[in-house]
Amino acid sequence: MTSRRFNSTDPDLDQLYHDLSEQQLQPLWEMRGLLTPTPKVRSVPHRWSAKELRSLGERAGELVPIDRGGDRRVLACANPGLDGAPYAASTLWAAVQFLGAHEVAPAHRHTPAALRFVLEGEGVWTLVDGDPLAMSAGDLILTPSWRFHEHHNSTEQPMLWMDVLDLPVVAALEAVFFEEGPTEEVERLTAPVSRSERHYGGAGLLPPPGQRAQPRHSPLLAYRWAETDRALDRRLEVTGADAATMTYVDPTRGTDVMPTMRCEAHRVRAGTRSPRSRQTGSRVATVFRGSGAAVVGDQRFDLAPGDIIAIPSWTSWQLEAHDQLDMFSTSDAPVLDALGLYREEECP
Template sequence: MTSTDVPTTDEGAYADLAGLAAAPLWRQYGDLMPAQPVSPAVAHLWPYARLRPLALHFSTALSIAEAERRVLMLVNPGLTDPPATVNTLFAGIQIIMPGETARTHRHSANAFRFIIEGDGAVTTVNGERLRMHPGDLLLTPGWHWHDHAHDGDTPMMWLDGLDYPLVNSLHAGFFEIYDHPAPPPRTPDELSTRQFMHGRLNPTWLTPDTEHPKVSPVGNYPWAETERALAAIADDAQGSAAEGILLEYTNPWTGGPVLPTIGARIARLRAGFTGLPRRHTASTIYHVVSGSGATTVGDTRLDWSERDIFCVPGWAQYSHQVPPGSDATLFSYTDEPVLRTLGLYREQWL
């Protein structure tokens, strides 16, 4: 067809468009501009009691050298190809055994680990050794060298959180293995934590990293400090009607989230708590630190107990419930920082 030829039928015109790698917008308005967000992710719960034996099995069946990292991916039934836990975030259970060392590598994706069980393991991030204890939150910002070593006596297991689904959707991911022996530590152990974990007292001789200004300088947010903060207010503060006594791990330079793409939080839900239903465009992954309860997501009820992991997709109505008798503690992480930066965060109380 030349520039002066005009198709005589709709079918011919549509065929010509397809041949030119073009398409009519009016046929796809509903898909491209939906009336409200419709996530392919679904609400789902991964029971730790059933995952743990499988992690232990692979700890002996598969060497850490063969696996690079022994991680059980928590794959959302609606996001299997490529695998993700929610649209922009990933969750996995990683295990390292006594005497093992996971070699040094780095990647564009931001990451963290929230320690579930064990003692004696160390992660080294850009030359700083950070000891792991249950409940600790350790950061691995994007493109930071990191490795793990375990000199304890029992299996070490943690929750891995990464934003690689977001990074890969932008086709912006890089990965590199350090092909030499692990570099020696460059700073005293846990110096970043010791310098910044004093509330509003920050060191004056340090300034934000100009290359990563939105990355927290704290390597490890220790559980002892987190637990102390919750205990100080949990019996008296009113808290959130949806999330209870909800505290956010923050970047001491900015007061904002610990990573530019991931917000991390800890919540204490008092015994008998019934949260007001709401929804927001951010997707959230929860880990049960202690206690038990249920979260209703749309028409799905997720009954959770200690160490379980579950997710709430963006714009899904949800509410938490805790039975009488004892409190529950939930760690969570979310892509809310991304949505707020892009002006796409919206919430609605129901």
């Protein structure tokens, strides 16, 4: 039981501080930095290089088996500002997951929500409560809070994707629950189109109101790159701007796909740049296609496909495209928005 002691050169005050400490109390007037004019941000801008992620992932694939004792072969991005905590940004976990040929990552579920963005390859399946979701390059796959999920690779090739979780938020709220799935041999289900997509994947069409599932997250669990690609193109056409952002949404409500994470696809036309802006809340992003650079705060990172970057809270950022640049990002904006704490501003 720790009790923090303040000190004073005034003996009466010092005695008061001693007595406060005895009672597990602290004097507000001696504290600094509790209420700062702008946010005190712990994470720093950072880039994890795709080349290193891939090479280290492959080495892990050779050295580390997947089994009950070590469910997932995952390399967690650890932001240098977070004192060794395994988080890519203050409120977001980001990692690359490496699944070898014919490997199976067994079923479990947890209250932290996860999403997977596939950087390359195909032929891996994520089962969410038994619904098989094919994973191919550019796809976004949701494994929402407390849904059983497992992955299996039915090909001869290893595969690598980015995981993002809201784990830091759920841990800070002390609401982490975890459960392993049934231990019997998993059935390696596949299907050309998931149930989730057959019910909820139509643009502008849904099952009748009384027949819709009403979970706290999108009942559509897979978002395919072809659709994202087309939506970005059309958005650029209709706005005439240099850069477009589209938000992935729950088709039954138009809200963010999960209550804790906003997913967005960004496209910047070759030779142009996106507006420079900043928001409260953390963001992690990965390059899907193209090349260019990201200016985050006062740092500049060259970008290649598969690179992961961390954009801390209230830190300005801007994308520059050499070739047309396509980027996927996840932020905790829905959390800040739900709590009335979201702020955004353009930066000069």
